[in-house]
Amino acid sequence: MTDTGDMRTFSRSNVLQARLHQLVPGGAHTYARGADQYPDAMAPVLTRGLGAHVWDADGNSYVEYGMGLRSVTLGHGYRPVVEAVTAAIADGTNFSRPTELEVQAAEDFLTLVPGADMVKFAKNGSDATTAAVRLARAATGRQIVAICDQPFFSVDDWFIGTTEMDSGIPEQTSAQTVRFGFNDLASLDAALSAQPVACVFLEAATATAEPAPGFLEGVRTLCDKYGTLLVFDEMITGFRWSASGAQTVYNVQPDLSTWGKAMGNGFPVSALAGKREYMELGGLRTDRDRVFLLSTTHGPETGGLAAFRAVVAAYAATEPIARMEATGATLAREANAVAAELGIADHFQVIGRPSCLVFITRDVDKRPSQPFRTLFLQEMLHRGILGQSFVNSAAHTDDDVAETVRATRASLLVYRRALEAGTVDGLLVGRPVAPALRRLAAPRRALDSNES
Structure with missing residues (x-):
């Protein structure tokens, strides 16, 4: 496990996620929201949101990106x-x-x-x-x-x-x-x-x-x-x-x-x-x-x-699109500057329209990589950032962006260690994420209750 300072726990979320798999096929009502889209045993089950922030069943708070699969532009509870x-x-x-x-x-x-x-x-x-x-x-x-x-x-x-x-x-x-x-x-x-x-x-x-x-x-x-x-x-x-x-x-x-x-x-x-x-x-x-x-x-x-x-x-x-464009442009610019400063700009990049940003994760050979993506998600979760992308809302403040950039810097330091080692082994806990629309549940098949 990496040094992330105040480590977060997901025990209550994991209990609820296991129960979801018993009750709901796939453990979520939308495939893009599935636990297989997050690091193993680190898929927060949320309880509430306000603006650009959400809270999970373990009491963890996050700056959220993705915003309801891009459905929320004004902020939660507007x-x-x-x-x-x-x-x-x-x-x-x-x-x-x-x-x-x-x-x-x-x-x-x-x-x-x-x-x-x-x-x-x-x-x-x-x-x-x-x-x-x-x-x-x-x-x-x-x-x-x-x-x-x-x-x-x-x-x-x-x-x-x-x-x-x-x-x-x-x-x-x-x-x-x-x-x-x-x-x-x-x-x-x-x-x-x-x-x-x-x-x-x-x-x-x-x-x-x-x-x-x-x-x-x-x-x-x-x-x-x-x-x-x-x-x-x-x-x-x-x-x-x-x-x-x-x-x-x-x-x-x-x-x-x-x-x-x-x-x-x-x-x-x-x-x-x-x-x-x-x-x-x-x-x-x-x-x-x-x-x-x-x-x-x-x-x-x-x-x-x-x-x-x-x-x-x-x-x-109001001007919500202008706000999303402004904060998104700042986030992309500063996150990419961090990657460049750390010498890994060819391996991590934030791209896209400022109101609809995504991040690209590449391995040591500069190929798109699910293991490296999962490592980045893991590190960001532990630092209070939840999201499969950097898709924002008008509720994201300058402070939210600054917090995200700080978390990105700390997470990319770990990412660089993995690049230097040529593998995420020893840094990533559990299995990598997998495409939401795939033929088989493997490689992220959910464990049955009688499996360890």
Whole structure:
């Protein structure tokens, strides 16, 4: 074990995590939140949060990054959002008819996203993305979906069938999804010319990849050429790049767009938006066969819509994206300066948009390394920093950033020792983390209660 000063213990969290494995497949309701994404016996089970800080079942406090898988931009327990939700649900949460709140929320959304004519709300991103696929197939009469080679779009078969975790998904379903490369118009042209494609699905930008000049415009042109709908996934870019989404940042208008995550500051609300000619296919003002677009019991639940409206108000009154960009830029600059000072800048690097930072960990041969990533996570946890990334929020203060940089320096000193030794052995306790979407539970299979 490394010298980290005031060592943290995780005994209560470990008991709760073991119980979770008995009750919940995978020990978490989201694979990205699984214990296999953290060092062995160091996966904190949280009890509360405030601003940029969280506390676990053992009483440990942390500066948190990742912020609810990027869903929290204003901070945990942000009072105006909490108060708006409290007031809304006090008058009821779910009714047998639409509410005035649904009209107001839709007006707010469509004012923010001028390229969209209509919107339909839901509770999670996958419902919205799958509705977009269904709508595109109905509108075009085609089956094939072309997705960008990006990490994640949906829990549903049309996407998960393309991942390592494709067990239980018919091969013919997986075969209806093809891939193309980001910033690679030739690969998209090849995909669209090879067969009729219903829609092209992509994030306009990611934390680590900006669109090359002309790329998004080229995607729009190719979609128009081949009669294919263009869908932007704004789950992450919406309210992190801009409250109006990446489509306004890069000035390219999709036919449909899907939203979620930060639009409710952590409250469950998502949306499908798009051009009227397509969205009306799911309504009552069409003479074509109707599309079962979105119809969910909890889609118009008042708490989520009130949270969304409060987020819109907060973005109008304050500048959360500017704050995230400023503190993120400072964190990236200073963390990278520490790595350079220690002579390991080729092995550890903070990259990405300042409001959506990630860190890259490489081994002695400069190859991406899960063992070295796990060592860094271990050391940061012991120093009060929780996060699989450096994705921040507007609640992160200058002091939080300074604390994170101090923890990064101390952790990278240990990281350098491992590089000098050529291995994390003797420094890393337990097994390395593993990709969340993988075929087998190994190499981070959870131990049964009768196993040691």
